[in-house]
Amino acid sequence: xxxxxxxxxxxxxxxxxxxxxxxxxxxxxxxxxxxxxxxxxxxxxxxxxxxxxxxxxxxxxxxxxxxxxxxxxxxxxxxxxxxxxxxxxxxxxxxxxxxxxxxxxxxxxxxxxxxxxxxxxxxxxxxxxxxxxxxxxxxxxxxxxxxxxxxxxxxxxxxxxxxxxxxxxxxxxxxxxxxxxxxxxxxxxxxxxxxxxxxxxxxxxxxxxxxxxxxxxxxxxxxxxxxxxxxxxxxxxxxxxxxxxxxxxxxxxxxxxxxxxxxxxxxxxxxxxxxxxxxxxxxxxxxxxxxxxxxxxxxxxxxxxxxxxxxxxxxxxxxxxxxxxxxxxxxxxxxxxxxxxxxxxxxxxxxxxxxxxxxxxxxxxxxxxxxxxxxxxxxxxxxxxxxxxxxxxxxxxxxxxxxxxxxxxxxxxxxxxxxxxxxxxxxxxxxxxxxxxxxxxxxxxxxxxxxxxxxxxxxxxxxxxxxxxxxxxxxxxxxxxxxxxxxxxxxxxxxxxxxxxxxxxxx
Amino acid sequence: xxxxxxxxxxxxxxxxxxxxxxxxxxxxxxxxxxxxxxxxxxxxxxxxxxxxxxxxxxxxxxxxxxxxxxxxxxxxxxxxxxxxxxxxxxxxxxxxxxxxxxxxxxxxxxxxxxxxx
Numbered sequence: 001x002x003x004x005x006x007x008x009x010x011x012x013x014x015x016x017x018x019x020x021x022x023x024x025x026x027x028x029x030x031x032x033x034x035x036x037x038x039x040x041x042x043x044x045x046x047x048x049x050x051x052x053x054x055x056x057x058x059x060x061x062x063x064x065x066x067x068x069x070x071x072x073x074x075x076x077x078x079x080x081x082x083x084x085x086x087x088x089x090x091x092x093x094x095x096x097x098x099x100x101x102x103x104x105x106x107x108x109x110x111x112x113x114x115x116x117x118x119x120x121x122x123x124x125x126x127x128x129x130x131x132x133x134x135x136x137x138x139x140x141x142x143x144x145x146x147x148x149x150x151x152x153x154x155x156x157x158x159x160x161x162x163x164x165x166x167x168x169x170x171x172x173x174x175x176x177x178x179x180x181x182x183x184x185x186x187x188x189x190x191x192x193x194x195x196x197x198x199x200x201x202x203x204x205x206x207x208x209x210x211x212x213x214x215x216x217x218x219x220x221x222x223x224x225x226x227x228x229x230x231x232x233x234x235x236x237x238x239x240x241x242x243x244x245x246x247x248x249x250x251x252x253x254x255x256x257x258x259x260x261x262x263x264x265x266x267x268x269x270x271x272x273x274x275x276x277x278x279x280x281x282x283x284x285x286x287x288x289x290x291x292x293x294x295x296x297x298x299x300x301x302x303x304x305x306x307x308x309x310x311x312x313x314x315x316x317x318x319x320x321x322x323x324x325x326x327x328x329x330x331x332x333x334x335x336x337x338x339x340x341x342x343x344x345x346x347x348x349x350x351x352x353x354x355x356x357x358x359x360x361x362x363x364x365x366x367x368x369x370x371x372x373x374x375x376x377x378x379x380x381x382x383x384x385x386x387x388x389x390x391x392x393x394x395x396x397x398x399x400x401x402x403x404x405x406x407x408x409x410x411x412x413x414x415x416x417x418x419x420x421x422x423x424x425x426x427x428x429x430x431x432x433x434x435x436x437x438x439x440x441x442x443x444x445x446x447x448x449x450x451x452x453x454x455x456x457x458x459x460x461x462x463x464x465x466x467x468x469x470x471x472x473x474x475x476x477x478x479x480x481x482x483x484x485x486x487x488x489x490x491x492x493x494x495x496x497x498x499x500x501x502x503x504x505x506x507x
Numbered sequence: 508x509x510x511x512x513x514x515x516x517x518x519x520x521x522x523x524x525x526x527x528x529x530x531x532x533x534x535x536x537x538x539x540x541x542x543x544x545x546x547x548x549x550x551x552x553x554x555x556x557x558x559x560x561x562x563x564x565x566x567x568x569x570x571x572x573x574x575x576x577x578x579x580x581x582x583x584x585x586x587x588x589x590x591x592x593x594x595x596x597x598x599x600x601x602x603x604x605x606x607x608x609x610x611x612x613x614x615x616x617x618x619x620x621x622x623x624x
Contacts, residue, residue: 131583138590145597149604157605158617161535164601165527168539168594175546175587182580183553 006058006075009045009083010122012037017115030111031098037115038091045080045087052080057488057498059128067500068192074128074499078327078485082125082255085331088467089247089338090118092460096342097240099456100349102444105151105238113150117143117244124252128499130178131188133256137174137220141167144249147241148233159233166219166229174216180209191499194263194492210265214274217260221253223312224281227305231289234304235297235354239345242297246304247338251330254311258326261315262489275316280410283309287417296344296354296429299421300337303380306414307333310395313407317398323486325394328478332379332387332471339376339464346373346457347429350446353437356425360434369458370430375465377426379472381419387471390479512552519545530614532602539598543591547584554580 016037023029052058052075062071075083094114101110120139127133144167149160182188184205185196200206215226222230230250234242265271286306293299307329314326346369347362348354363370375386382388392411399408446454471478488494519541526538557576564571609617 131586135586135590138594142593142597145601149601152604152608154608155619157601157608158619160601161532161605161614161617164598165535165539168598169527169542171594172542172546176549178583179546179550179553182550182583183555186577188579 003058003060005048005051006060006073006080006126009041009048009087010119010126012041012044013115013119013122016041017112017119020112020115021109024109024112025107027103027106030106034094034111034115035091035098038087038094041118042087042091045084048075049080049084052077057495059499068187068189071132072128072189072191072499073126074191074495075126076485076488076495076498077481078255078258078489079125081327081331081481081485082251082334083122085334086118086121086125086248088464089244089334092338092342092464093240093244093247095456095463096243096345096460099449099453100240100345101238108150110147110150113143113146114244117147121248121252125255128190129188130181130190130193134171134174134178137171137252137256140249140252141171144245148237148245150241151238153236155236159236162229163233166226170216170219173212173219177209177212177216180205180212184209189499190259190263191496194266194496195500197264198266206265207268207270210261210268210271211274213260213265214257214271217253217256218278219253220250221257221308221312222250222305223308224278224285227282227286230305231293231298231301234301235295239297239341239348243338243341243345246300246341247334250304250308251334254308254330257312258315258323258489262318262323263492263495266492272316272318275312276404276407279309279313279316280406281309282306282312283410283414287414287421290421291417294356296347296356296359296425297341299356299425300340300344303340303418303421304337306418307337307380309414310391310411313411314395314398317395317402317404317407319398319401320483320486320490321394321401322398323489324479324482325391325398327482327485328391328394329388331478331482332391332468335464335467335471336376336379336387339461339468340380342457342461342464343373343376346446346461349444349457351434351437352440352443352445356428358435358437359429360432361430363430372458372461372465373430376461376468377422379468381422382415385472385475387468387475390472390475391482394479394482508556509552512548512556516545516548516552519548532606532612532614535614536595536598536602540591540595543587543595547587547591550580550583550587554583 020030020033057074057076060073061067117140120136120143123136124133124140127136145164148163149156184200185193187193187196197206219226234245283306286302286309290299290302290306293302310329311326314322344354351359353359379386379388382392392415395411396408399411523538523542523545526534526541554577557574560573560575562575562578606612
């Protein structure tokens with residue numbers, strides 16, 4: 001019973017997706033099932049999280065094949081934290097989609113695919129097998145392809161072509177890396193790989209494999225030279241889709257990087273330096289890109305890229321403090337980015353435009369909503385005591401400790417530019433007198449909606465803002481969590497023992 | 508045999524990436540297919556090619572007596588083939604739709620997403 005516990009979040013999402021398919025044309029039933037299912041999923045994940053928190057890393061061998069041979073599912077603190085965050089973001093986006101997606105899109109199976117996407121995310125976080133990780137990645141990208149093209153508008157299809165090509169390429173590079181790794185070690189289990197890769201004598205080939213993984217995951221995580229698909233596609237689909245993409249999809253890439261570079265390819269000075277250089281360039285280019293954009297969604301797209309840099313930077317410095325900073329930032333970023341895309345959707349619904357130049361006067365029209373939106377916006381910048389501030393302390397401390405002053409400069413520069421961007425956005429959208437936005441006929445304006453649909457827009461934003469506030473004001477708890485994850489990650493023997501030793505006991 | 512395979516895989520990868528870099532959408536699909544096949548063959552090659560030795564333990568023994576063909580790469584390739592088949596069919600439909608809506612085959616003209624809006 002308890003052993004299978006870690007699979008339940010995954011199975012629940014699968015069940016939800018299948019049940020939803022039976023209600024293909026009955027949209028209202030789909031909305032109810034999706035929201036209730038997401039609430040149930042959140043409750044279940046919280047339970048599993050507390051179980052893992054109290055009793056440590058859990059593993060399960062699929063089909064009872066012993067560890068290095070079968071597929072292993074591993075729930076350590078990092079995995080289960082991310083599963084929990086997926087559940088939080090999933091619930092918010094589920095509510096948001098129920099009120100923001102137009103019925104025509106829902107009729108083409110939006111909700112089933114959405115839950116398949118969440119299934120893929122859960123699977124990717126929980127698996128302990130590198131080829132299985134590839135399969136989960138494919139489930140994620142196939143679902144995301146459907147979500148990004150659903151509706152078939154011109155911009156969507158153009159964005160989708162770019163999104164598809166680069167993600168397919170990333171998958172192929174990932175597959176190539178798995179092939180080379182299998183050729184080197186003859187194993188696919190990540191814990192077993194960690195042992196075997198350390199024993200390989202041909203270090204050059206190991207480094208090449210590591211770089212292949214870095215490129216494959218780097219495209220998905222949108223790091224410096226590989227991010228161009230992201231700003232070209234993330235603003236094209238409906239906002240609910242952008243929200244789940246922005247919040248979680250790039251973070252799967254970051255998770256995979258963290259997992260692979262703390263477990264399998266450890267302690268390679270060249271790789272660590274490479275990661276730091278990439279991170280600095282990512283911070284720089286994302287920040288500068290955000291500075292010149294006019295469309296709100298594109299600004300947020302570039303800020304995703306920019307803030308991926310922080311996480312990669314912590315991974316590159318590879319000290320316990322730095323990894324803790326990375327994990328804290330990951331937690332903060334998933335919540336806040338999902339929220340910000342929903343905010344951009346709300347602004348679009350209210351004003352009928354996403355252009356910063358045209359928007360304005362939001363504060364005088366909707367003072368309470370503006371105060372609400374203030375929370376995610378300035379959490380993102382990291383004004384203390386809001387949530388973006390705390391992980392930066394860890395990262396800055398770590399860059400002093402490792403004497404990487406370029407990294408320090410990049411952190412401060414990127415924070416500063418983020419502040420400038422958000423301040424500009426605030427001044428343009430909220431304070432400035434509005435420009436001329438032509439009234440659109442047949443447009444579903446916010447003020448024409450009924451009360452319950454309005455609630456459907458605002459409630460998820462409130463929910464995620466409260467989570468953000470908790471991360472900011474309850475930073476001590478999150479810091480304890482991140483430090484524990486960092487300890488587990490720095491000592492990869494813990495993970496290896498959890499996966500491999502358990503089978504020896506059962507023998 | 509291995510060398511022949513290595514050359515074929517190299518050609519498939521090179522041709523695939525070259526085709527992806529072209530501007531035409533149809534060539535993009537061809538590139539994707541070539542690249543997918545290259546990756547599958549690479550798994551096959553790196554699982555070591557063993558001829559005429561199926562991984563079956565003889566009846567009178569409890570362990571393998573000789574070198575045997577590794578069955579894992581075949582399972583991996585089977586999975587990868589199915590996945591890439593699905594992706595390729597999606598790509599064909601996507602390109603067809605994109606061509607119909609955007610009315611061009613040229614990737615360079617697909618720049619509506621980069622416009623200032």
